[in-house]
Structure formats: C-alpha cells, structure tokens
Amino acid sequence: MPLMCSKKLARRRRLLDCMPLLAAYCISLPACAQSPWSAPGRQTQVQPAHITQAAQLTQAAPSSDSVIGTRRFTNPTSPTDIIVRGQEPIPAALVSVPANGVPTNTSNDQASFRDFDAGELVAVVGTEHVLAGDMMVFIEPILEKNRGKMTPAQEKQLKAQLIRQVLAQYVEIKALYQEFFRDMVGNKAPKEVGEMQAKVTIKAAQIFHDKQIPVMMKKYKVDDLAALERKLHEQSMSISTLQNQFTERVLSAELERKYVPDEYEFSRAELWAYYQDHAAEWNVVSRVKWRELCVRFSKHSREEAEALIKDLGNQVYLGGKPFDAVAKQQSEGFTASDGGIFDWTTQGSLKSAAVDQAVFSLPLRRLSQVIESENGFHIIEVLEREPGYKKSFDVAQAEIRKKMSEEKRSKLLDDFHTKIMARTSIWTIWPQDIPNSRALSEALGDVLQPPKP
Numbered sequence: 001m002p003l004m005c006s007k008k009l010a011r012r013r014r015l016l017d018c019m020p021l022l023a024a025y026c027i028s029l030p031a032c033a034q035s036p037w038s039a040p041g042r043q044t045q046v047q048p049a050h051i052t053q054a055a056q057l058t059q060a061a062p063s064s065d066s067v068i069g070t071r072r073f074t075n076p077t078s079p080t081d082i083i084v085r086g087q088e089p090i091p092a093a094l095v096s097v098p099a100n101g102v103p104t105n106t107s108n109d110q111a112s113f114r115d116f117d118a119g120e121l122v123a124v125v126g127t128e129h130v131l132a133g134d135m136m137v138f139i140e141p142i143l144e145k146n147r148g149k150m151t152p153a154q155e156k157q158l159k160a161q162l163i164r165q166v167l168a169q170y171v172e173i174k175a176l177y178q179e180f181f182r183d184m185v186g187n188k189a190p191k192e193v194g195e196m197q198a199k200v201t202i203k204a205a206q207i208f209h210d211k212q213i214p215v216m217m218k219k220y221k222v223d224d225l226a227a228l229e230r231k232l233h234e235q236s237m238s239i240s241t242l243q244n245q246f247t248e249r250v251l252s253a254e255l256e257r258k259y260v261p262d263e264y265e266f267s268r269a270e271l272w273a274y275y276q277d278h279a280a281e282w283n284v285v286s287r288v289k290w291r292e293l294c295v296r297f298s299k300h301s302r303e304e305a306e307a308l309i310k311d312l313g314n315q316v317y318l319g320g321k322p323f324d325a326v327a328k329q330q331s332e333g334f335t336a337s338d339g340g341i342f343d344w345t346t347q348g349s350l351k352s353a354a355v356d357q358a359v360f361s362l363p364l365r366r367l368s369q370v371i372e373s374e375n376g377f378h379i380i381e382v383l384e385r386e387p388g389y390k391k392s393f394d395v396a397q398a399e400i401r402k403k404m405s406e407e408k409r410s411k412l413l414d415d416f417h418t419k420i421m422a423r424t425s426i427w428t429i430w431p432q433d434i435p436n437s438r439a440l441s442e443a444l445g446d447v448l449q450p451p452k453p
Contacts, residue, residue, distance in 0.1 A: 115156050116163055118236065123167060123428040124443055125174035127190075135163045135170065136236035137245060144235065168433045172417060173245075175424040176252035183255060204247040212246060213239075260412045264405045271400050275393050282396050286347040286388040288359050291340040293326060294333030296376040309370055309377035317367055323381065332376070347388065360385070 116122070118133030139162035147155060181197050217223065220231040225239065232238055275282070293316075295309040312330055315321045324339030331340055350356040352373060362368055362382050371378045391399075418435075426437040427444075 114160060116160060121440065121444070122163065123171055123426065123440065125171050125426050126178045126424050128174055128178065130167065130170065130174065132163055133236065134241065134245075135166045137241055138166045138170075139163065140235045140237065164430055164433065167428065167430065171426060171428065171434055171437075172421065173248050173252050175420050175426070176255050176417075177248040178424065179420050180251040180255045183258075200251070201247060204250065205243055208243045208246050212242075216242075256413065256416065260409055260416055262405065262409065263401075264408050266401060266404055270404070271397055272393060274400050274404055275396060282391040284389050284391060286360055287344045287386050288347075288382055289344055289384040290342050290359050290380055290382045291323060291327065292333050292335075292342070292381075293323075293331045293340060293379045294336070294376055296332045298375070299332060305377050306370070309379060313367060313370070313379045333378070341383070355380070 116132035118131065118136065120132045121129055122132050122135075123130040139159065142162060143155060143159060146158070150158065181193050181200075185193050185196050213225070213228070216232075217228055220228060222228045222231060229239055232242070293309065293312045295305045295312070297305055299305075300308060308330075312326055315326050315330075316323050324341075327333070327336050327340030328338075333340055335341055345359065347360055348356060350359070355371060355373070355378075358368060358371065359380060359382055362380070364382050364385060366381065368378075368380045371380065421434070422436050426434060427440045427442060428434055428437050429440045431437045431439045
C-alpha cells in the first residue's frame, strides 16, 4: 500500500488529536423532670434571612438594556446550556426578563418590536449564517414560562429582546468555532478547512447521539428519536439544531483551553500581597446548625399558641419523644417537614437580633425557653456550632492561588475573545451590540427585506 503523503498525514494526525477532547465532554431524659417553659421572659424571632425561595432566572438576570459581554464557553452539561464566566450553567442562556414577564425595553430600535420568522437571517459570522430560529433553543423555555403573564403583543416584543440578547454571545461561539478549524489547518485552502470540519462534525454527531440523546430521552420521557423530535418541535427546537450547537460549544471551549490555561504559577511574594490586599476575605464568621418547634399566631389565638408550644416542648423534654418526630407531626415552622432543622446559619444573618444571640450563646443540645416572634412561639435547640476565625496565610494559599488564576484567566480570556472577534467578519442586525461588527444590510443590500411594521 502506498505511503500517505506528508501533508495528508499531518491533517489526519490533527483530526485524530481532536477526537479525544470531543469524547471527554460526553461523557435520653434529664434528671430534673420540671418543665422549663413556665419561666417568664421571651425573645423575638422572625424567619431567617436565608430562608427564601430560590431566585427565578428572570429575576437574577441583568437589566433588559444591558449588553451581554464576553463569555466563557466551557464543558456543556446539557444541549441548551450557555455558560457565563464564573457561574454555573444557566439554562436558556443569560437573558433578562422582568419578574412579571412583561418586556420593559424602551429602545427605539424597530427590530426590537417586530416578530421574527425562524428562518430569518439575523447575523453572518465569517462563513456561516445565524437564523432567528437558532436562538429559539435558548429562549423558548423562557417564553413558555411567561406566556400566561403577557399579551400576544408583549410576547412578540419579549421574543425580539431575547433574540437580541442571546445573539450577542452566540456570535462569539460561532467565531470561536470557526477559529478552531482555522487553527487546526493553518493557512490551508478553504476546501481543506471544510473537509476537516466535516470529519470532526461527524465524530461530534456520533458522540452527541451516544451521550446526549439518552439524557434527553430520559428528560422528556420518550423511547425513540421520532418521539423526541416531536417533543423538541413543541419548543421550537430540533435534534439537529441541538447537535450543531453542542459541537460548536465543545470546540469553542477546547480552543480556549489550548491558548488560555486554567492554572498559573505565582511567587510567594505575589500570594502574600494578595492575602494582605484582600484581608476581609479570610474572615470566617461563626455559624450554627439548629432546629425549632414552632406554633404560629395565624392559626391559633395567643393563649392557644402558648399552650401548644409548651406542650410540644414537654413531649420532648418530659416525654422523651424524638425532637424531629414532634416537629414533623405538630410543628408549624418553615422546616417542620425536615424535623425543624435549619442548616448552617451564619452569625448576623437572622432578622431577629435576640434569636441570633440565642443560637450563638445557648449550650449545645439543650432546649431553649419559649421564644416569641411576630409570627408565633418557638423552642430552639443548637445542634452544632463553629466559632469564627481568620484563615492563616498558609491555610489560604491554595484558595489565593485559585482566585489569582481565575482572575488572570478571565483577563486573558477577554483579550483572547477580543482578538478572535476582531479577525472574524461579522454582520448583524444589531451591530451596536457587538464591537467591530457591521450592519447586516451592508452585506445583503437590497436582498434584506425592510422590517415589518
């Protein structure tokens, strides 16, 4: 068999080198029997500040007028995750929606108030087109969640706003994705870039179907591809779109890792300087784990509530009944179903200063007196307590090195993204959102249809 020419062999080796990275992605009673709750003196307790409902994505996102900045595209954990530097994956991308779901953008940009067809061209990045439908993978779940809060006109406006926000970071993914192949083949002809892209895409598709499809089938509770496609279609998505975006994010992340390392070396003097400059960061506040029995004023008169809370305490103190059993069966507190337990609570985080003082001063494993708050009566027990302290330099070194590496990498990633974006030709209907981009009308001329009224 004839030997493969050196150029083809080099290309084959580069292709094989990128395959492992693709695969890596997918883959007892007290002696005294007297009840302690007949003593006078009550303290005030309110709900701890940390006991709140999980924040909604729409409340945590930035304002609707903000421009999404540079992104870091890391190992995707689901086909619809876009990851913002330093944060966990955020489903449906980083988009901003008011808590009531009603758009608040006051921009005069006509494109922000019109409807978009799925096949409408919204950007050209290098050699690839970006359609409005490509954004639906990220924004449809948000639209679905907020549909009951909006009129059709408001939904239309919100859809346009979300497309605009997602497009700003999706363009970066596209630019990095194309740079990945340019980096692999060097100054080769476009034909060779296309051949390499086709081979890597085929391999990525295989990995996507082997690793991601089973996860999605389980999520949507279907048994075959046809049923999965129907489920995705209901959300304006498709298997092919998710597969393409999976490949783009994986290869974009790999390009970043190649040129921007995750960790860096720093001298002891540099670490010490950081330790001194960020002195407050090494103070660890006191914290406790505790539990409560609670009777609420909203369900009982004051006299009834006081009698009930004493009865609950006596069941534990005099009757020997397990605290968690009493809490689960009769307590009316926020964590009654969990046995009344509050997880680690830091000093100063409780709204009631009296209760905050109690949980950080009461002896361990001893029931408190009855404590009164504006919501009801409580009996608390401290389970564990960790005193506050300041981390020594030796203890903090590993954390300092990690923080300094993250900060340095963040800066280098910004510079790297800026460089890639500058060398990529970009046309978009919102050029003001993306530095160095041009208006899509310049590229399409008369082909571009005027905005719908």
